[in-house]
Amino acid sequence: MYEFKYHRPATVRQAANLLLKNEDAKVIAGGHTLLPVMKQRLASPPHLVDLSHIEGLDGIEMKGRSLVIGATATHNSVANSAIVGEAIPALAELAGLIGDPAVRHKGTIGGSLANNDPTADYPAACLALGATIVTNKRRLKPEEFFQGLFTTSLESDEIITKVMFPVPKKAAYIKFRNQASRYALVGVFVAKRPSDVRVAVTGAGSEGVFRVTSFEEALKKRFSPKALDGMTVPSDGLNGDLHGSAEYRAHLIAVLARRAVEAATAKPDASVA
Amino acid sequence: MAKISLVVNGNPVNANIDPRTLLVQFLRENLRLTGTHVGCDTSQCGACVVHLDGKAVKACTTLAVMADGHEVRTIEGLAADGAPLHPMQEAFREHHGLQCGFCTPGMIMTAVDLVHRKGHDLSDHTIREELEGNLCRCTGYQNIVQSIAAGAKAMAKSDLA
Structure with missing residues (x-):
C-alpha cells in the first residue's frame, strides 16, 4: 500500500470540506473494498477520509412508509435488524449473503453503493425497490446514481448519508454466488411495488446493474413464476469471463428471476405497505 | 505518522504509526502478538480474525489507525499465560x-x-x-x-x- 494522509472528521460537513480541499482524497468507512484495492496498488489515494467515527450515520429506522438506513450501517446490522426484517425481509437476507461474518461486521451499505461494483448486491436492491440515495447535497434515484462500472454520479466532495427504501408489497433476492469470491455471479432482485414490478440484475451486466423490462411487464400482468415461462434475456451486453460465459449468465438471469418471484410469493405481504 | 491508543487484550497500548499499517501488522510486528496470522492477505481465509469491540473482523483488511479508541482481542487474550486454556x-x-x-x-x-x-x-x-x-x-x-x-x-x- 502506498502512503496516504489519514483524516478523521467528526461530522459529514467536515468530511466534505476535507474532500474539497484534498484532491483525489477517498472516503473510507468499512474499508472492505478500498483497502484490498489499495493493498494491490490499484488505487493510491493521497488522503483517506474516515467516516467510521461520525456519529448518527449508521442508524436504521422507519420514516413513514420508507425504511431509512444510514450510510455506515454494516451488512451485519442490516442483516440482523428487526426493523429491516419486518419491513423488507428480502433486504435483510441480501445483507446476510454478502461476504462472510467478519466481512459483514465491517462492510457498509454506503460503501457498497459508492463503489458500484458490477457484482455487488445492494445496487440490485436499490434499483428494484426504487430507493432514494441521499447525499450531503441532494437526493438521487438509482437510475441517476449508477453510471456504469465502478462509476456513480457522486461528485468529488459528495458523501452518501443514507438510503431510503419504499416498502414493497413483496420482494425477494436470489443470488448465484461465485464460490471463491462470494460476489454475485448473477443476482436478481424482484420487487412487487404498489404501482409496478421491478426486476433488477447484478453481476451480469457489462455496465453494472440493470432492469429487465420484458420480465417486469409480464410480472405486472401476473405476479407468478409462470408468467416468465419461456422468457429469456439476450446475452448481448452481459459479462463473460472465466467464471461463466455471457450466455450462461443470461440463462441464470431467467432461472433466478423465476426463483425470486417464487420466493417473493411465498412470503406474506408486508404489513407496512 | 498517526498517534493511536487502544486496548489490546485488556492492556492499554499507545503507539505512533504510519497510517497505512494494517491492524494485523501492528499486532504482529509492533506488539509481537504473533498468534494472529496472515494467510491470504486478501480477506478470504480468516487466519487473521481478531475481535474489534467484541466483533470478529479480518485484521488484514483493517487499518490499525481505525482501531484507535477501540478494543482489540486476539487469540493471546482468550486465556492468561499459564492458566487453563479457553x-x-x-x-x-x-x-x-x-x-x-x-x-x-x-x-x-x-x-x-x-x-x-x-x-x-x-x-x-x-x-x-x-x-x-x-x-x-x-x-x-x-x-x-x-x-x-x-x-x-x-x-x-x-x-x-
Whole structure:
C-alpha cells in the first residue's frame, strides 16, 4: 500500500470540506473494498477520509412508509435488524449473503453503493425497490446514481448519508454466488411495488446493474413464476469471463428471476405497505 | 505518522504509526502478538480474525489507525499465560480440530464470536455456514465443526467468555 494522509472528521460537513480541499482524497468507512484495492496498488489515494467515527450515520429506522438506513450501517446490522426484517425481509437476507461474518461486521451499505461494483448486491436492491440515495447535497434515484462500472454520479466532495427504501408489497433476492469470491455471479432482485414490478440484475451486466423490462411487464400482468415461462434475456451486453460465459449468465438471469418471484410469493405481504 | 491508543487484550497500548499499517501488522510486528496470522492477505481465509469491540473482523483488511479508541482481542487474550486454556481452545485440542495449526487462531476467534452471537447450542449446519470466511487446507473441516460444537457447549459452563 502506498502512503496516504489519514483524516478523521467528526461530522459529514467536515468530511466534505476535507474532500474539497484534498484532491483525489477517498472516503473510507468499512474499508472492505478500498483497502484490498489499495493493498494491490490499484488505487493510491493521497488522503483517506474516515467516516467510521461520525456519529448518527449508521442508524436504521422507519420514516413513514420508507425504511431509512444510514450510510455506515454494516451488512451485519442490516442483516440482523428487526426493523429491516419486518419491513423488507428480502433486504435483510441480501445483507446476510454478502461476504462472510467478519466481512459483514465491517462492510457498509454506503460503501457498497459508492463503489458500484458490477457484482455487488445492494445496487440490485436499490434499483428494484426504487430507493432514494441521499447525499450531503441532494437526493438521487438509482437510475441517476449508477453510471456504469465502478462509476456513480457522486461528485468529488459528495458523501452518501443514507438510503431510503419504499416498502414493497413483496420482494425477494436470489443470488448465484461465485464460490471463491462470494460476489454475485448473477443476482436478481424482484420487487412487487404498489404501482409496478421491478426486476433488477447484478453481476451480469457489462455496465453494472440493470432492469429487465420484458420480465417486469409480464410480472405486472401476473405476479407468478409462470408468467416468465419461456422468457429469456439476450446475452448481448452481459459479462463473460472465466467464471461463466455471457450466455450462461443470461440463462441464470431467467432461472433466478423465476426463483425470486417464487420466493417473493411465498412470503406474506408486508404489513407496512 | 498517526498517534493511536487502544486496548489490546485488556492492556492499554499507545503507539505512533504510519497510517497505512494494517491492524494485523501492528499486532504482529509492533506488539509481537504473533498468534494472529496472515494467510491470504486478501480477506478470504480468516487466519487473521481478531475481535474489534467484541466483533470478529479480518485484521488484514483493517487499518490499525481505525482501531484507535477501540478494543482489540486476539487469540493471546482468550486465556492468561499459564492458566487453563479457553474452552474453545481446549475443545480444538480435545477434538483434533487442527493439523498444521496455521488457520487455528482465526478459526477459534471466529468460533468464539459465533457463540457470542448465536449461543451455545449450535447445529453443524450453522457452524459450517458461519465458517464461510475461514479456510483450512488440512482437516477437511469435520473435526473443526466438532470442536466448535463442543467448545460452544463448554463455554456455557466456563467463566471465560
